[in-house]
Amino acid sequence: GAGVSQTPSNKVTEKGKYVELRCDPISGHTALYWYRQSLGQGPEFLIYFQGTGAADDSGLPNDRFFAVRPEGSVSTLKIQRTERGDSAVYLCASSLTVGNTEAFFGQGTRLTVV
C-alpha cells in the first residue's frame, strides 16, 4: 500500500477482554514501531522491530502487552485483560531501516475500554 495501514481504526472493548491491533507497514520497510498516545499527550514509545525480532521492547508498560511480527512485515499488538487505563490511540510507524531514515506513521487505532 501507499502508506502505513492500521486496523481497526476504532475498537471498543469491555474491561478484561483481549484485543489485537494490526499494523501493515510500507512495503519494504524493515523497521516497525508502536507508540501509544493518551489524550492530551504526545506519543509514547512502546516497542520497535528490526525485521522479525523486537529490538527494543522497553516501552511496553507491563506483561499484558505483547507484540509480534512473525514474517517481518505485518505486526500485531496484543493486549490481554484490558483495563480502562489502556484507552488511548495506538500508533504504528515504519521506516526503511533503523537509522537515518524517516519514520512514516499510520492514522492509529483508537482503543476504548469500557
Place this chain on the structure above:
Amino acid sequence: GDSVTQMEGPVTLSEEAFLTINCTYTATGYPSLFWYVQYPGEGLQLLLKATKADDKGSNKGFEATYRKETTSFHLEKGSVQVSDSAVYFCALTPTQGGSEKLVFGKGTKLTVNP
C-alpha cells in the same frame, strides 16, 4: 531520562502572522531533533529535522535550529496560512539520525484564522 518540553497551546493566529513554538529538551549524548505535524484526520508527518548542533531544518516555510547551548529547537514560520492549522510535536531520538525510540513533547495545537 530524555524528555521534551514544548509550549502549551492552543495557539491561535491570524493568517500571515509570525509563528514561534518553543521546544526545549533534556538528553544525554547527541540526540537528533524533529518536528512532526498532525493535520486533522491524518497521521503524524515529519516536518523537519536536525541531527547535530547548529544544524537548521527547514520545510514548507518552517524552520528550526538545533541549539545545544540552550538545549532548544524552536519552530518558526514567518507567515502562517490557514492550511498550517494542525498539532505540532517536538521530538528527539537519542542517537544521531535514528528514527527509533522517538521521545515526543505533548504537542501544540495551532489554529490559523483567515
